[in-house]
Amino acid sequence: MKFKVKRRMSVWRYLALGYLLLILFGSFLLMLPFAKQSGEWGTFADYVDGLFTATSATCVTGLTPVVTADHWTTFGHVVILCLIQIGGLGFTTLVSILFMAIGGKSFGLYERTAMVQSVGESKLTGVKTLVKRILLGTLIFEAAGALLLMIRFIPDHGPIGIWYGVFHSISAFCNAGFDIIGPVSLVDYARDPLVSLVICFLIIIGGLGFCVWGNIADSRGNPRKFSFYTRLALTGTAVLLFVGTVLFMVFEWNNPNYAGFTFGDKLLCSFFNATTARTAGYFTTPPESLSNSGTLLMIILMFIGACSGSTGGGVKVSTFTVIMMGMISVMRGKRDITIGKRRIDQSVLSQALAVFVAYLVLTITATLLINAIEPDAVASFAAVMFETVSAIGTVGLTQALTAKVSIVSEFILIVLMYLGRVGILTFAFALKRRKKSEAAVRRPVDTVFIG
Secondary structure, three states, X not given: OOOOOOOOOOXXXXXHHHHHHHHHHHHHHHHOHHHEOOOOOOOHHHHHHHHHHHHHHXXXXXXXXXXXXXXXXXXXXXXXXXXXXXXXXXXXXXXXXXXXXXXXXXXXXXXXXXXXXXXXXXXXXXXXXXXXXXXXXXXXXXXXXXXXXXXXXXXXXXXXXXXXXXXXXXXXXXXXXXXXXXXXXXXXXXXXXXHHHHHHHHHHHHHHOHHHXXXXXXXXXXXXXXXHHHHHHHHHHHHHHHHHHHHHHHHOOOOHHHOOOOHXXXXXXXXXXXXXXXXXXXXXXXXXXXXXXXXXXXXXXXXXXXXXXOXXXXXXXXXXXXXXXHHHHHHOOOOXXXXXXEEEOHHHHHHHHHXXXXXXXXXXXXXHHHHHHOOOOOOOXXXXXXXXXXXXXXXXXXXXXXXXXXXXHXXXXXXXXXXXXXXXXHHHHHOOOOXXXXXXXXXXXXXXXOO
């Protein structure tokens, strides 16, 4: 008598399904009458706005078709904040807990490998310790950020400044970009070093990834003891922040929003621009006011994104670095890809190119579709490209376009945000799955002309 063995759903399918169910549950909560200022259930279009907001919060993006501060009640804000926290840590802590719960006694090598890679770790041991460290580190950083922001928000807004501090600290650390102060994000604090630098600090820490600052803690801040990936992440982040700040200073020196600003004020705004483009979503300079050069620079930084295993999105700093170094190696006629004193395996370059091309194809396709759907008077090509990159990179910056597009375009952006948080990474990790045994006879090799 034969018995059929029931196959378990793969851990990555659990991950994708978990995000989807969380989004749907969040959209239901946001449709409740007491979640909206109108106090009504609303129409189908209202539900789409709720679904869009739930997706944006869960995927820690920050795009929203409505003004968060005005459209939702305190209950709605709490729902959004919970979605942000779960979405920001769901890819690491909560997914790790899910893996443990699913695996139980059968929590084997495959599950451990998938889990530790999802947070940018390389060791298969000490998983529970890693989860506790992530929770503790998140609590410390978010609490410190909230307390510092309260120093400014309480005098400006009264007792509700306490809630503002907590909300914006969590949103910044999770690289979400949602704000509940007003419709212009943090423009009113463009010249405020305390608010701007605290938000930047939280964005950078969240964008580095849990295992990077965990490795820094283990090394007690000694650069000689940093792992190779930590050095790569820190160097790549520092270079992008420095280059981005300098270029924004040059491109936006005559930005009309900087009228009356000192050199220090412009430097602060430029640093904030370079930081928030790394998938954060906050802004002190309205994105629609950027010059053409500034807009293109912002798109490039959004596309690159943050570090692997972090709360941020994008193709990731390590992916971009590997591709660039691979290009340099080919141009120099070298066989190996070297970064510092380490050699990178060719399979890593293949995986990096696959992720990069997948992002590029999805972005171009979505831009083409939205441009075909929306009238030119509503959405310019630059604004649509900016929006699609922001969505798939889970950034949240917009050139005032999100609220103007049709329901069909909203669904396209919803899919982009979902894939940017789940799909591309699932595709990348799918390359690590166990392959079926290949035939003993391999196909002959041939030559294809390149370039």
